[in-house]
Amino acid sequence: MPKWEGRLAVHVHVFYDDLASTIEYYLRSIHVPFCLFVSAPDLDIAIRMKKQLGALPFVESVTATATPNRGRDLAPMLTVFAEALLDFDLVLHVHSKKSLHSPDKRDWATQLFHHLLHSREHFDQVLSLFAKDPSLGLVFPVYHASVGGQIVWGSNRRSAKTLFDRLGIDHTVMRLKPFPAGSFFLVRPVALRGLLKAGIAPSDFEAGNDSVDGQFAHTVERALPILVEDAGFHSLQIRSEKPHTLSTSWTGAQMYHSPRHVGWTDVAQIAPFACRVHNAADLNIAIYTCATGGYDVPLPHESLIDRASYHFFTDQPTGRAGFWHLAPLVFPLTDPVRCARLHKTSPQRLLPDADIAVWIDGNIAVTGDIARYVDQVVAANASFGLVAHPIRSTFMEEARAIADYGLDTSDTVAKQVGRYVIEGFLGDEGLAETNFMVMDLRRPETQATLDIWRSEIEHGSRRDQLSFDYARWKAGATSEWLFEAGGSVRSNPAFAYISHGGANHADLELLQRMTLPPAFSDLVHDRSLSDARDRARERSVDIVVCVHNAPDDVANCLNALDRTRDSLTRLILVDDGSDPAAASIIAAHADANRNDIVIRHDTTLGYTIAANTGLRASTADYTVLLNSDAVVSQGAIRAMIAAAERDVDSGLAGPLSNAASWQSVPDQVDPTGDYAINDLPPGLTHEDMARRCADLVADPHIFVPALNGFCMAISRKCLQTTGILDETAFPHGYGEETDYCLRAADLGFQSVVATDAYVFHAKSRSFGSSRRRIHSAEGYRRLVERYGKTRLEHVIDMLRNGRRLQAIRTAFARRT
Structure with missing residues (x-):
């Protein structure tokens, strides 16, 4: 058969990341160059899959993104990646399929992968089908034995008519054609140009249980061969010579x-x-x-x-x-x-x-x-x-x-x-x-x-x-x-x-x-982690502490820093118009630590301006913004630096804490639904909590879309590229760190939580709780104006409901 030559894109949607090895196994059957597009509802999963699948031998480039958890696997393809996929000659679409609602379908993913990607020889033959027949637009596996009764329009008929009206396709005869049940397929993008250019948005897909028939993703799945035929192409179901029950x-x-x-x-x-x-x-x-x-x-x-x-x-x-x-x-x-x-x-x-x-x-x-x-x-x-x-x-x-x-x-x-x-x-x-x-x-x-x-x-x-x-x-x-x-x-x-x-x-x-x-x-598994920890020990660090009153908290903060810092760490203390009690503590620290820097504002200018004063004064490899009501544990700063050093795309890192919104352990929210402030258990100190965090999980680093700003490390490269905090939009703080993380992300820098680092947080003694709520509401409004409600809600959802962070909280709770 003729050899296929052209540009191949592979879109992989990963919801169940425990199937990562299975996906990698089957993609190894591809022995032609391809560009990889990865989507996942969790940023951490997207980045890990980018690394794992990006190491495959024929991958030319990898684009990975987190997408809202709606519309199953098809929504990211038709929304986020639609324009990019039109530049390719063929697109392979697969995903981490599980049918937990039906025991008869538990091996469905294996069956679909097998008939598309059983081996190099098999996939080469599939590609040759497209080389041999220019009118072939869509190829998909034979049906799984359990879906025989589901090859009908069912409750999808009405939404199919709406879709066809939107695309300008006659639907007077709604004859269902064989379609890629399970959504594994190989398609010419030109055959789906109308769908890819239709401006499909995440809001077109329903939220909730995606196993319910009649949802938009099920409609699109059934409509694919009709759309392909309308574009002048035809479809073909294929099977491997070997049954999927004997695939290995x-x-x-x-x-x-x-x-x-x-x-x-x-x-x-x-x-x-x-x-x-x-x-x-x-x-x-x-x-x-x-x-x-x-x-x-x-x-x-x-x-x-x-x-x-x-x-x-x-x-x-x-x-x-x-x-x-x-x-x-x-x-x-x-x-x-x-x-x-x-x-x-x-x-x-x-x-x-x-x-x-x-x-x-x-x-x-x-x-x-x-x-x-x-x-x-x-x-x-x-x-x-x-x-x-x-x-x-x-x-x-x-x-x-x-x-x-x-x-x-x-x-x-x-x-x-x-x-x-x-x-x-x-x-x-x-x-x-x-x-x-x-x-x-x-x-x-x-x-x-x-x-x-x-x-x-x-x-x-x-x-x-x-x-x-x-x-x-x-x-x-x-x-x-x-x-x-x-x-x-x-x-x-x-x-x-x-x-x-x-x-x-x-x-x-x-x-x-x-x-x-x-x-x-x-030497095999932990090489990147051990190397990162070695590099972290060599990096210079400036810790910027902004102070406004609350002398007891300031004293606790500085005492902890004196106990835990090393010779490569310098403090930059910014006194933002504090009263004499707090100012005297800063002066005493400066007398005892001549290499540290103290900058005083005669009047209170606000947290963000004070933090930027410290950022401008910093010259170290890493700058850590630390609230004055935070108490750093032994090794926490270096653990955060190691998290940022481990990946070339990481630019910001934060720790676990008792009170840091989504980074809080063991509880994220209190009974009222507000972010929790976890008290230390009786008889235990913050160092005891830190020891519990030290080895919670084998891999201590979790990618997140944003960090809590009470303790946040920023690399020199990230700081130089992203700049300082936005003191105009967020003069009192409360949203400035989220804005900074999103700005950095748009420039290619990832945020990561170091779960082997713990920093205690006494929680904003500089402002009372009522003022905190006012500033928080103002900050949220600014973020919505800048990034849109949809993106911001998705960020919040990933932070509140991220599976790895939830697992960390569960593991921590078991130890306390």
Whole structure:
């Protein structure tokens, strides 16, 4: 077929960021240059996806933005990116699809990705369809089995007529055509020019439950092939030669080629992608498998769980094979199959230091993030994380399969099954396929299950799937199903299911170059974080403290700064017409700290003018604006600087606090709905709170659209580019920091919260609460005038409801 040549754009909308690895996996099938457009309802997600997907080998440019959470995945394409996409010859549209309202649709995203982007060869063929047929305007996957009854206009007919009227299309005959149900498709933008130029706005899409039929996004989805035909093109549904239930299975003559091999060809020492657990961050995790007689060989995994150990029990020569520790067999090799099963059922004996054990069959290579499954089990307080068998659903069906395939003697199986029935085991919770299992060894019922399971294999059938669910039932162990309905390791992008012996793996030699350094976490996963912290320690800092009365708060603030600052930190104190009590404290500090700068306004000019006085006087690498009622904890300033240093686009950073609106922990709002002022727990200090923040999460940096200005670090580059605060529009403060962050964002500088930094905030003693409310209302009005109500409401929504900030508050609350 002819080779496609042209400009390709890829639009990815990410609502569920836990599907990031899945999206990355499938986009690796694209082996032509493309420009990437990323949208997400959360700025932090958009920026992280920009980094992760932007590292793909054929990406030429990345544009990422946060968009209002309405209109599902289609709204960003038709509003934010519409004009830009018209410059391309083809646009691929995919998204992080989940159908949580319908269990039958849990594998819908996998099915859609598979039929569009199963492999490089498959996607090349899809592109060739457009090269061969210039009249082909739209390509989309075959329907998922569960949507047969939904291929109708339904309640979308009325809104479709409204859309067609808007676009000037005759709708006297409303014959529905096959359409991209699920909204995964590849389209020529010229075929949708009318829609892309129609001025579709976010307000055209309904807010709320997007699974409800009749909403505008559902209408657009059904209208696409009609719009394409009206423009003189036609549509085509496509399918992969391989069924999506076997999308990651490579058996028989099929060869598995690692999609990452392209980037590893000339690398002497390979560091696989490191995936990190969060719920189990402090636990010892061990991944293990067993093979005898060369039945399986150590496979090169392309993604490793950070800080985990890898064990391959074998009767072959022992030692090291890449990241695998090759260990000798513990159980006798009288029956090779039963021997492997006994190792499988004994992680508490083989791995005595492990809290979490992960079994994976020797013919399965990990290609994506499996740490999330460990997190899932720990979060659910379950004994086991299991994969449901994709074909059989009960132990009785398993018994019949054993008999049909002659995998064990009929007498042995019949006696075992009969005993289960007599004991009352129904097996109605499903049949686990035991080729991938997560086990929490800390739980007594987990170990009891394993003991029963091992005994069943020793004295009954060696087919371990027959007895596992019985053992789990007998021990009263709980379990968590890990994959979507119908999913298995043969269809999950985190795995490659290979024929036994590894003959189908084209890149086995990669393992020999996977000799990882001892400090795996630091050198692979945390390199950017550790480097940022190193750079932060070398940066000079000016801390600008604006003072207006409140002498007790000023004294507490300065005392804390004296205790916590280092030799590269200077204070710039701006006395904005304070009374003698506060002025005397400043004078005493100046006498004791000759290198600090004191600037006095004889009359009160207002916070913003005072802050700008300090900003103009600053010459350091970073300037920190700090309220005089703030108490800085040890290490907080450097943690904020590290957050800004970690990403080239970051220019501003702020900490967590007891009273900093969206940066507050543990509560963001009080019972009245106002922003909370969290008192310190009895007997605890702000330093105690800081220690609780130090390691709340593995990744301590969260991108946000704006920061609370009570403590805000600004890089020299950001300050020089953005300028100073707007003292005309915000003379008293209250909105000036939001304005500054949005101005900086428009110039390319991101704001980030350092969750490993904590600064206590006594909360505006310079103004009473009534005056605070007046100034706050004035500031909000100015912001609306400048940025529009829609943008400002979206910023507030992301700050109040951002999922990572909510998770931080929850984690902090658990520690206090």
